[in-house]
Amino acid sequence: MLENLTAQPEDAILAMMDAFRADPRADKIDLGVGIYRDAAGTTPVMAAVKQAEQALLDQQATKAYTSLGGDPAFTRAIADLVLADSIDPALVTGVGTVGGTGAVRQGLDLARLANKGATVHIPDPSWPNHRAIVQAVGLGCKTYRYFDAETGGLDHDGLIADLAAISAGDIVLLHGCCHNPTGADPDPAQWDQIIDTIKASGATVMIDLAYLGFGDGLDQDAQATRKIVQQIPEVIIAVSCSKNFGLYRDRAGAVLVTAPTAEAAQTIYGNLATLNRLAYSFPADHGAKVTEMILNDATLRGTWATELSDMRVRINTLRAELATALRDATGSDRFAFLGSQRGMFSRLGATPEQLRILREDHGIYIIGDGRMNIAGLSSKDIPRLAQAIATVCA
Ligand SMILES: Cc1ncc(COP(=O)(O)O)c(C=O)c1O
CATH class of the missing domain: 3.40.640.10 (Type I PLP-dependent aspartate aminotransferase-like (Major domain))
Structure with a gap:
């Protein structure tokens, strides 16, 4: 019966994660998968979560x-x-x-x-x-x-x-x-x-x-x-x-x-x-x-709210930095929207061909509809990213 199954279409984001992993270039940039990364490029367990988990470990009396x-x-x-x-x-x-x-x-x-x-x-x-x-x-x-x-x-x-x-x-x-x-x-x-x-x-x-x-x-x-x-x-x-x-x-x-x-x-x-x-x-x-x-818990909630606020500020700072770098690199306000939009994602507005060149020539991985995960960026990558986008998408 199961031979009746046909292959499901490949998930674009997961396929891009594989391609990114296989790319040997040290300066490659992943703007694909939707996870938040800190300045060190990692997605650590939040301190409030660790503390709550520790308390849960100590206190939980049943898993019924x-x-x-x-x-x-x-x-x-x-x-x-x-x-x-x-x-x-x-x-x-x-x-x-x-x-x-x-x-x-x-x-x-x-x-x-x-x-x-x-x-x-x-x-x-x-x-x-x-x-x-x-x-x-x-x-x-x-x-x-x-x-x-x-x-x-x-x-x-x-x-x-x-x-x-x-x-x-x-x-x-x-x-x-x-x-x-x-x-x-x-x-x-x-x-x-x-x-x-x-x-x-x-x-x-x-x-x-x-x-x-x-x-x-x-x-x-x-x-x-x-x-x-x-x-x-x-x-x-x-x-x-x-x-x-x-x-x-x-x-x-x-x-x-x-x-x-x-x-x-x-x-x-x-x-x-x-x-x-x-x-x-x-x-x-x-x-x-x-x-x-x-x-x-007031203390844990306070810790969590501060950590969340740090993440938000980081994303919005990255947005502002990228918008400014793109203004400088392109000499236009075409990408100013990146600074005013909110959340992890924005759409670059690039063609599939431009996205291919960004990936193959510059090691910049953006999924097929041009969605970029700004929250996956590192400040140090912004000048190179802006230059590459200005070169390929201008
Ligand atoms: C718009 C939107 N809704 C829902 C989800 C689901 O998130 P999760 O199932 O990981 O909690 C996501 C995650 O990427 C999302 O972007």
Whole structure:
């Protein structure tokens, strides 16, 4: 039977990781895979995580199963972190998931249980796994205009026009902050217009929040999500702890859902718990427990917030340095958008041929759509990177 299987398309990012590893050049630069790296080029375990893990090792008395929704203290802590006091906690439910990917999957599976005819509208472009998961779940997938490649900013008029055409029963997927792959986020006034437009359409909102704290700050990055839950009665929020807690491989995440009534929230919880049961029974606990311990302990939380702030400042400094170096190297403001965008990623706006030359002649690895992981850069590489981009892309 299994001989009926055909080969799956190669994952572009993983293929590029292999090619990067095999490249013998000492000065090669990896802007492909989406992980944060510090000035030394490493992705260390955060100090707050180490301390929480040590305490967990000392204190944990059992590894008996939690509940189908995972540890309720974890989902509550995540709901507090994301939503603060923007909404009555009785209207919020949620379960632990396998990372942010699991949260997207369980959230979309929940939507399918509610309306199997729903179409999910994702931004163009979006994280490639969005379309893949929507299709795997069996829902329709359409894109709405989002990015203006000319300016490196939002195509706000196109975005609003496309959102206005969406109907109730469908789902609009939004990136809560730090849009992947473009780094282009709406400003507060644009968010207001987006929310008004979706509210008028009656569509359900799904927010993917994988980079909370990587843009302008924890509260600033949660602002749009908090406004949305205040104005739109049904919101599904996929939260990842991979980047902001550095827990990539521990797979901590949660799907939160807001409902118009506490009763509806309970029914939603039951459905999410069943979806967990069907997929893996219980979500992994280790990373979730560590996250909960950090968020619920003032000292650990303070340590974590400082470490997160250091990461954010580093990314935004790298952005500013790269934008300045490119202005100097090209004599134009063409790449100024890199300085004002937020999060780990931006799109260079290069052709596949230019990306090939950057890779083959300069050892600079950028994936096929031109997405660069700025958070993977080192300051010392910026002059060479800017010179290479100016030479190849001018
Ligand atoms: C937009 C977006 N959503 C969700 C995720 C999922 O993250 P994870 O499953 O590693 O927690 C990612 C990770 O790259 C992402 O970029």
